[in-house]
Amino acid sequence: METEKVDVLSGIQPTGEAHVGNYLGALKQWVEMQEARRCFYCIVDLHALTTQPDPEALRRASFDLARVFLAIGLDPERSALFLQSEVPGHADLAWVFQCLTPMGELQRMTQFKDKAGAQQGKVNVGLFTYPVLQAADILIYRAREVPVGEDQVQHLELAREIARRFNRVYGKLFPEPRARLSRAARIQGLDGSGKMSKSRNNHIPLLAPPEEIHKRVRKAVTDPQRLRRDDPGRPEVCNVFSLHGHFSPEATVREIEEGCRSAALGCVDCKRMLAENMAAALAPIRERAEALDREPERVREALASGARRARAVAAVTLEGVRDAVGLPV
Ligand code: TYM
Secondary structure (H helix, E strand, O other), X not given: OOOOOOOEEEEEOOOOOOEHHHHHHHHHHXXXXXXXXXXXXXXXXXXXXXXXXXXXXXXXXXXXXXXXXXXXXXXXXXXXXXXXXXXXXXXXXXXXXXXXXXXXXXXXXXXXXXXXXXXXXXXXXXXXXXXXXXXXXXXXXXXXXXXXXXXXXXXXXXXXHHHHHHHHHHOOOOOOOEEEOOOOOOOEOOOOXXXXXXXOOOOOEOOOOHHHHHXXXXXXXXOOOOOXXXXXXXXXXXXXXXXXXXXXXXXXXXXXXXXXXXXXXXXXXXXXXXXXXXXXXXXXXXXXXXXXXXXXXXXXXXXHHHHHHHHHHHHHHHHHHHHHHOOOO
């Protein structure tokens, strides 16, 4: 069977609303990469099952993410956009990979350790084997590049290790995929507690209206040593300042930096400027997403054609895998 060659694969979980961290860390690169490469992007609904979401919420979140895909400029004519669960091969390949992966390698995954905490014996097995399914997501398309944020780098290392192991045991079938990080690979949360994430509610939703952006930015943690308006600030430790770097023009960023250091600019004004620039930058995305809410057919068609393309590529890889490991083809 003749199938297309895939250069890039990435995925995002439908576990709530997409946020500015997802956008700057991953999604924005996805759009740029589709200009020159063959890209496959999926909404990883099987991964979301590890959090046991309400079925209706999962359906809604999956649709909403597909809407975001189109709204940020992913083009379904170029890139295959699809739901992971609509390509059965992901889970099949994950099983083959599970049989090649020592438990110790999964026990070392920091995301698993963070999520399971002291409850390792009680969390579901899906959460444990999650990175193996992620490896299958990538390798089933034999993709070489994976645009992601920094928190996924360890999972990518595992995917490379799995590819190497499979090739060693059964003969060379897979390339070793590489993580592609943007300069925004780790966007901090507004509460200063670590990375921006939905689960910590320290995020700015990508589709937030301007009032909500202002409200959330107003509460953001800044330089903790800047206690009074007249204290000079340290932009290098201020998360609001680092976000300016992604939403404000270069000249404004330099002015803010100086203003902060000399105390000429207070945090209230600095935050107001950030919220304004962010709201302006995100407005076209929100408007397109709202328009797509009135045209759900366009979203569904994009997913259906993406899934067809993905199934065709996945079927060929899976046939090669079945043959290599001794299953009937
Ligand atoms: P997920 O759904 O948590 O996040 C989607 C993408 O957004 C990036 N990201 C961030 N980047 C910078 N700063 C942040 N604060 C931030 N928060 C999230 C993530 O790094 C990711 O690139 N396991 C993956 C989904 C997945 C996947 C795959 C990715 C499943 N299969 C195959 C790539 C290839 C995850 O949970 O991403």
